[in-house]
Amino acid sequence: DSVVFELSTNNLVFKDVPEGQSALQKLLIINTGTVALRWPTNVVDLGDFVIQSVDPSVTSAGGQSEVTVRFKGGSVGTTYADSYTFTDTICNRSQTLQISATVASYIGFTIKIDTVAGNIGSEVTVPVRIINKVNLEQSGVTEVQARLTVNGTILTPTSDVTNSTFLADGSRQFVVTLPIPTSGDVSTNLRFRTSWGNDTASFIRVDSIWASQELTVRQDAGQVILSDLCKEGGPRLFIQDAANIWKGASVRIAPQPAVHETLVELNVVENGPTRVDLVDMTGRVALTLVDRTLVPGRYTLPFDASTLETGAYTIVISTRTQRMSNRFSVVR
Known part of the structure; x- marks a missing residue:
């Protein structure tokens, strides 16, 4: 050895x-x-x-x-x-x-975005802070432009932003101006309208920045947490029938995009109060299709899309123990 x-x-x-x-x-x-x-x-x-x-x-x-x-x-x-x-x-x-x-030696700082909680359909304010400033007074930089990304199915900006774009994966990007604070550490306050989405919280992160000179910038990402999603028990997205076959809850909209007569096909696996809402991008409930007790089974819910404004919507199914959503659009 x-x-x-x-x-x-x-x-x-x-x-x-x-x-x-x-x-x-x-x-x-x-x-x-x-x-x-x-x-x-x-x-x-x-x-x-x-x-x-x-x-x-x-x-x-x-x-x-x-x-x-x-x-x-x-x-x-x-x-x-x-x-x-x-x-x-x-x-x-x-x-x-x-x-x-x-x-x-370097010139830079950290962008820290707070984590806050808010109810669905409300407006939330998220402070953005400039901390850990190093040699910044030598630079003459008074503000930076930052591109932020959030979960666009949950958050819609209501404060001053530019180049707001909703992406295919459900995220939303936009650009904000971040002044360098001369006192304290709060640069700006982001404001969002919350809505039902595909998660119970949305990240808020910095993807890129622009400044008048080279800076070393770090980030501490934040969140908006939907605080009114209390559920009884755990999620029941699947059940096992008498033949031991697993069946899942589902929702489907046809045709896509919706123009006039539209059908929502809903598969329910839970007995109890069920609500089906059509929610616009501001978080407002535009139409309620169901608000009653349902038993497990398949349901077809017709509605006239011509009564809705054109744009993107989310259909949200809520029960005591689960929440599902699906996106669709209305065109003319």
């Missing part, structure tokens, strides 16, 4: 890490011997650097383990260097890793 290992690099360099930020790098322990090697499982703090993990902690013969090293961050103009010696626990073979870091 032989005990031999090597490192994928013996000189790990963290180059131009943004001032005040931490950074991670990885390397490999390569076992070229015939005996499995074991490594300490505890975190090793070297001061400016940390050996965070060795995974797996046992490197099989001919195998590899991944080492994660973290630089804690520092200041421009300071030299950071250290070393760590990996020693196997069997024959005390060792390999030394040299670690160094340089720090670069």
Whole structure:
């Protein structure tokens, strides 16, 4: 048997890490011997650097383990260097890793979007904050443009936005102006109208930004959580009939798009109060097709689409334990 290992690099360099930020790098322990090697499982703090993990902690013969090293961050103009010696626990073979870091000045900040709760059909306000500002006063930047993405089946912007686009996957993108606050950290307040959608919460994230000069911008995404979706029991989207065949709840609209006479085919698997609403993109219930107790079975619900304004709608089926939705459009 032989005990031999090597490192994928013996000189790990963290180059131009943004001032005040931490950074991670990885390397490999390569076992070229015939005996499995074991490594300490505890975190090793070297001061400016940390050996965070060795995974797996046992490197099989001919195998590899991944080492994660973290630089804690520092200041421009300071030299950071250290070393760590990996020693196997069997024959005390060792390999030394040299670690160094340089720090670069940068201009930037973090966009933090709050998480709020709201009821369906209400207007919610979501603060957008500019935090962790670094050297921003040197830039002369007073505002940035940001493209945001939300779940468009749940949220419709009512505040000042531009280039609002509803995408095929149900998401909505739009552009907002984010002023750099001179006091406090709130840049702007986003306002949305909530509606029934395909989930119980909507993400709000930054996809891209534009500014008058290069900035380092990080983000902390937010959410709008629909708080009035209390349900009795768990979802019952499927039931098993006497023949042990699983049948699922479903809803289908024909024709698509809707023009005049339209049929909603509804398959119900639960006995109890059931409501079927047609909801427009503002979250307003445009038409209620059913609001009564239904027993399991298949139902055909006709309605005249010509009584609705043209545009996109969502049909929402609500019972005590589940909610389903499907999108359709009305044209002339």
